[in-house]
Amino acid sequence: MLAYGFRENGGPEQQAFLDVPVPEPGRDELLVRVRAAGVNPGDWRLREGAYGIAGPAVLGREVAGTVVALGPGVTGFAAGDEVFGGCPGMVGGWAEQALVTASFCAHRPDAVAPEAAAALPVAAGTAHDALRQLGLAPGATLLVNGAGGGVGIAVVQLARRAGLEVIGVAGPRKHDLVRRFGGTPVAYGEGVVDRVRAAAPGGVDAAFDLAGGDALRTIAEVVDDRSRLLSVADRPLVAELGGAGVDRDRSTAVLAEVVGLVETGALDPHVTRVHPLAEAADALAEVESRHAEGKVVLAVVA
Numbered sequence: 686m687l688a689y690g691f692r693e694n695g696g697p698e699q700q701a702f703l704d705v706p707v708p709e710p711g712r713d714e715l716l717v718r719v720r721a722a723g724v725n726p727g728d729w730r731l732r733e734g735a736y737g738i739a740g741p742a743v744l745g746r747e748v749a750g751t752v753v754a755l756g757p758g759v760t761g762f763a764a765g766d767e768v769f770g771g772c773p774g775m776v777g778g779w780a781e782q783a784l785v786t787a788s789f790c791a792h793r794p795d796a797v798a799p800e801a802a803a804a805l806p807v808a809a810g811t812a813h814d815a816l817r818q819l820g821l822a823p824g825a826t827l828l829v830n831g832a833g834g835g836v837g838i839a840v841v842q843l844a845r846r847a848g849l850e851v852i853g854v855a856g857p858r859k860h861d862l863v864r865r866f867g868g869t870p871v872a873y874g875e876g877v878v879d880r881v882r883a884a885a886p887g888g889v890d891a892a893f894d895l896a897g898g899d900a901l902r903t904i905a906e907v908v909d910d911r912s913r914l915l916s917v918a919d920r921p922l923v924a925e926l927g928g929a930g931v932d933r934d935r936s937t938a939v940l941a942e943v944v945g946l947v948e949t950g951a952l953d954p955h956v957t958r959v960h961p962l963a964e965a966a967d968a969l970a971e972v973e974s975r976h977a978e979g980k981v982v983l984a985v986v987a
């Protein structure tokens with residue numbers, strides 16, 4: 686079958702269409718005919734070798750599709766079901782058929798398009814888990830560093846829904862977007878700490894970083910209680926600064942909760958670009974620019 690991935694670890698020049706066998710579902714796995722697949726920064730990090738997976742390998746960590754077969758002992762799903770979820774080992778999704786982890790898979794309601802559902806496990810799932818970990822009370826102020834990206838726009842919406850005040854640090858191009866979802870936009874770069882303090886005169890109770898590096902180091906200055914500083918973009922640095930990564934809850938329950946919010950209009954996954962699989966390179970380049978807006982998705986089989 687047709688798939689897209691990389692030949693060996695390295696830059697975009699290693700990306701290629703691959704002809705690979707249809708995988709066999711094992712325990713806790715489903716085989717799905719892929720309708721849509723999410724594109725994430727983790728895909729180019731995987732290609733570069735950050736997760737220790739050498740090529741050739743198929744990219745793609747989340748998909749929506751139709752169940753074709755169930756692994757031994759899998760219950761709760763049947764052939765023909767429309768589902769979405771995360772791929773085992775966070776690989777293999779950009780293909781005509783892919784494995785999905787049954788315990789990190791949920792049914793897709795008719796009202797939620799495959800492209801929207803495929804964008805949920807990584808971004809909305811991470812946003813959900815970060816907010817649960819922070820456990821902020823309504824009225825608290827959360828700073829989101831990188832508020833206009835895939836995870837950022839989900840966390841802004843879920844935080845507002847939980848009654849939080851949200852300072853959304855983003856490039857000027859995304860300020861209207863942050864505002865539309867109820868956050869107060871602040872531009873990053875020189876002077877950002879002063880701008881955050883002006884936007885949140887009562888202080889910032891917690892920060893969730895999606896940018897890493899110097900941007901994280903700078904933003905950490907506004908968080909007095911470092912147990913309330915989280916980052917999924919730079920785990921070594923956030924640990925050095927006294928904060929933490931996000932403990933992911935890769936479960937069906939979380940996916941069912943977030944897709945329910947999408948179904949009722951309470952959460953917009955904000956899919957801004959849908960590319961056919963033939964344009965996987967363009968899709969990944971957009972995300973690798975680190976300035977994509979919302980979510981980029983591949984449409985695989987109609």
Ligand SMILES: NC(=O)c1ccc[n+]([C@@H]2O[C@H](COP(=O)([O-])OP(=O)(O)OC[C@H]3O[C@@H](n4cnc5c(N)ncnc54)[C@H](OP(=O)(O)O)[C@@H]3O)[C@@H](O)[C@H]2O)c1
Pocket residue numbers: 725726727807808811830831832833834835836837854855856857859873874895896897900917918919933972975976977978979
């Ligand atoms: N471990 C996990 O479970 C997990 C899960 C999901 C994501 N992640 C990681 O989390 C990060 C974000 O993921 P994503 O999908 O949201 O990526 P994304 O869609 O590419 O968004 C990244 C955002 O960072 C912003 N940004 C760039 N430079 C910045 C700076 N100096 N200060 C503040 N913001 C800046 C960009 O905004 P502008 O366009 O406005 O510049 C962009 O919106 C990635 O590193 C990803 O690998 C980890």
